[in-house]
Amino acid sequence: MTTPSVTARRLPDMTSAAFLLVAFLTGIAGALQTPTLSLFLSTEVHARPMMVGLFYTGSAVIGILVSQLLASWSDKRGDRRTLIFCCCLLGALACVLFAYNRNYLVLLLVGVLLSSFGSTANPQMFALAREHAEKTGREAVMFTSILRAQVSLAWVVGPPLAFALALGFGFTFMYAAAAVAFVLCGALVRYYLPSMPKAALKTIAPLQAPRRHRRDALLLFAACSLMWTANGIYLITMPLYLVHELHLPEKLGGVMMGTAAGLEIPIMLLAGYAAKRLGKRSLMRLAVASGVLFYFSLLFITAPLPLLLIQLLNALFIGILAGIGMLYFQDLMPGQAGAATTLFTNSTRVGWIIAGSFAGGVAELWSYHAVFYTALAMVVVAIYCVWRIHEAPARAEESAPLAELLPEKADNGGLPLP
Known part of the structure; x- marks a missing residue:
């Protein structure tokens, strides 16, 4: 018969495994899409080189605004788990849009906005992981390093896999695979990651000018x-x-x-x-x-x-x-x-x-x-x-x-x- 103490020791292990899977899958979702984006815009959307570059610039600006807004909200009020779950769903929706839509303006104005929420899931997951490690008495540095290694591994296998899927089965299939990765992440986040509402991340500080040097x-x-x-x-x-x-x-x-x-x-x-x-x-x-x-x-x-x-x-x-x-x-x-x-x-x-x-x-x-x-x-x-x-x-x-x-x-x- 399993004692409560044994169960208490096993639960953090399941939570840690969920964190590792979420880190890898969110990394895969990004690594599937970013390396092939310029090729997708050129061959599928038929965008000129100038429009391809503009797409990247617009994506960066929109992404900065969205990530800063969500980071500020989650540090002050929000439950990170709920935020990550919603970001995963919005990321999946963005992938579906990229899979079936070939209109440049729709992708830039709507698709990039949705995908900016999706890309925020990963850094918010790191913030939640640190809070979880500090609350449970784990070594935060080592736990975070292992999570980052999962993302790095995703970027080792992600780009070759992205090109293989896009070229072998088409961009629609590749973006659908990325959407599945986001959906799996959302399920893991919803049922296995801890809920820590209104937890402030100590490492975030307002931007200051250098005092020295x-x-x-x-x-x-x-x-x-x-x-x-x-x-x-x-x-x-x-x-x-x-x-x-x-x-x-x-x-x-x-x-x-x-x-x-x-x-x-x-x-x-x-x-x-x-x-x-x-x-x-x-x-x-x-x-x-x-x-x-x-x-x-x-x-x-x-x-x-x-x-x-x-x-x-x-x-x-x-x-x-x-x-x-x-x-x-x-x-x-x-x-x-x-x-x-x-x-x-x-x-x-x-x-x-x-x-x-x-x-x-x-x-x-x-x-x-x-x-x-x-x-x-x-x-x-x-x-x-x-x-x-x-x-x-x-x-x-x-x-x-x-x-x-x-x-x-x-x-x-x-x-x-x-």
Whole structure:
């Protein structure tokens, strides 16, 4: 006969398993859609390159507004479980709209709004997981790191799977699969995640200007924004460049993105351990130098195997940026951890807004290949910014916790898309 104490010990395990599944499925839902979005808009909606870029820019702006509104509401009043459940349902509805609608304006005005709610489910799940860990006495850092690893895993398998579904069965089937993932998430959230109404997330703080090292913090913000812009340009342009100009298999784009995502995880971990000996400035210089080599190589490499091999440079570029960038901000802004994290997050959002405009405009005027010159220029300017930043003062916790090193793919690299 099962005693109450045994049952009490088993219930948190079931809840933890539900958190892991929700993290993976929401990651899969995003990873199924974002990598193929530019190809979908081009081939299914027949949008011109300029309109494709505008779609990304509009998506980023709408996503920022929705995520900030929901974050503020949930921290002050709301039950996160109810909010996550509703976001999952709205995300599924957005997927259904993308599956059966091919009107550009409807997708931009209605579809993006619905999908912005869907993309908020993942970060809200992380907030609820932290509250659950603190309430039950679990190690919050390790629990959060495991959840983030699930999202990273989703982004390893998601892009190749997305292209396989879209090319093998059609975009309608792919978006239907994403809708199923959201529905499964909603069921897990409704029946297995804990309810904690009106719980405030302690890590959210109002945006503040840096009290110290303002020049360096501004240079770092500019550098990170430019680096994220280059990455956004690459993600928007690469699927279309492979198909329309290199005439390579469409699925190669998914394999390239999955390869880079898989390499980013160990690079982030290694960067965290190397930060104590080499310093964060040196690692950021390595990242931006890798970015220059990567985007320079894209201008001349046209064969599938070399394109896959240079994903190591891309992984160094993004892996170090995602793992060390936030910590560098925190070092430059001691006592302002919340504001520092917000600055880093905003750099990803600014990058996506700029990327949409440049990717669409340059491709419309010249070619998809020419877009990579723009990305290379962004990284070259980022080099200038990074080289002018001073080394951050040492912190007591030089060895960064695992949770800070693993990527939060929940926001799709800051892109609030379907």
